[in-house]
Amino acid sequence: MKQTTIITDDTIAAISTPHGEGALGIVRVSGKKTHRVFQEVFSPAKPVKRYQSHRLYYGSIVDGTTCIDQVMAAFFKGDKTYTGEDMLEIFTHGGSSVVNAVLQRVLKAGARLADRGEFTRRAFLHGKMDLLQAEAVLDLIKADTDSARRQAMGQITGVLSEFITSIQHKLVQVKTNLEVMIDFPEEDVSPVDLFDLKFMLQAAHDEVTHVLGSYEYAKMVREGISSVIVGRPNVGKSSLFNAIIGETRAIVTPHPGTTRDYIVEAVHYEGIKLVFTDTAGIRHSEEPVEKIGIDMTRTLVEQADTIVLVVDPTAGSLYEEELSLAQAHAGATVVAINKTDIAPADRIEQTKTAFRDFSVFPVSAVTRDGIGALLNTIAGPARAPSPENTPVINRHRHKQALEHIGLALHAAINLIDQRAFPEIVAEEVDSALAGLKDLTGEVTSRDILDKIFSDFCIGK
Ligand SMILES: Nc1nc2c(ncn2[C@@H]2O[C@H](COP(=O)(O)OP(=O)(O)OP(=O)(O)O)[C@@H](O)[C@H]2O)c(=O)[nH]1
Ligand SMILES: [Mg+2]
Structure with a gap:
């Protein structure tokens, strides 16, 4: 294309x-x-x-x-x-x-x-x-935190592009060597030569894998970390949401089932954007409006980076449903034990024990105790080495392309191990090179360009 x-x-x-x-x-x-x-x-x-x-x-x-x-x-x-x-x-x-x-x-x-x-x-x-730099121009305009701005600036100045070019050079070198083997088979290439190429491919593969590992982190820096607040009715989800964002945005009442629609607000915590969603929570309901709200919560839970599961130690629950939700999303769940200002100490301890396999935060939406520690943990994944000098990827497009390149390099390495013909190894190297061109926009379809530039504002 x-x-x-x-x-x-x-x-x-x-x-x-x-x-x-x-x-x-x-x-x-x-x-x-x-x-x-x-x-x-x-x-x-x-x-x-x-x-x-x-x-x-x-x-x-x-x-x-x-x-x-x-x-x-x-x-x-x-x-x-x-x-x-x-x-x-x-x-x-x-x-x-x-x-x-x-x-x-x-x-x-x-x-x-x-x-x-x-x-x-x-x-x-x-x-x-x-294309990577063009995308970064958009990221820079949209950056609303220091970390997102620094990341975009790194990409504009070409940190990622330089990484791609260096991989490209390595692969072109491998390709040239393979072509010599293809064109002059009578030269009787020694296995050491192929072994050298394998080393170069392995080095490229390792670098690609390393940069791929930055995706989750870099995406969080660019888009913010999304957290969805869930829990049973009346545990204080909306109260906690209001306490986190610092204003009374969600309605709080003593009646269970107050929140139906979800509300989204962002806060900046130490230069990191945290996006919180207050939800209707997850519970059984036959009431049509509530049911829609609860279905929405399920979708939000699937999409979020972090699930803030709010529990109420004063409610006398055994937390069975909460535990199964937390187990289903074990890596992403943090538990906020709310209402610690009024809950008896032994109930708080029992609740901690029930959720011992998870990160647990005793908090109070009323006194705001414990909220700093909760935010600190949620923001954790977006705190990482200085993004300016390190190539990072922050778009699904980048991830897909690098995964393709990684697979092609892996296949090429395996083929060398199996003593395959250089022609066949070269096909995989070509495929990896095509992936690199896709990333930088050297060869990219019009549809992809249309999609990327349609996110810009007019005048940029
Ligand atoms: N003492 C105390 N009361 C709290 C705390 N958090 C919430 N509450 C009270 O608990 C009740 C329910 O609070 P909400 O924030 O509406 O709870 P919710 O989980 O959003 O409830 P639904 O939207 O109905 O599911 C209200 O009366 C709040 O004032 C807390 O940390 N301490
Ligand atoms: Mg609510």
């Missing part, structure tokens, strides 16, 4: 700043007609003989004799630009009406409205960045 490189002749424009009131707005233009658009819409305050690239000019955006706004504008000659094409940036006064009017003027001069992510897509198509 060779990538359809559509670098169109048309010139695109968009507002690159957020909607709403602001001190400044930016309208961006990219494409062949950019200079013409610039000359048509911009009237400099002082006469300019010839505009220089990468220079700011003060003047007005005009339509005939009408001045739309007084602006600063810069024309950038390709290819030393973000997109690799001629570009124009107009710094307008903020406020949606002004920015919109400037955009309309630019469109009237011959540009068309850009699609989502089209500036970055053009940058990618012009070889200004690979």
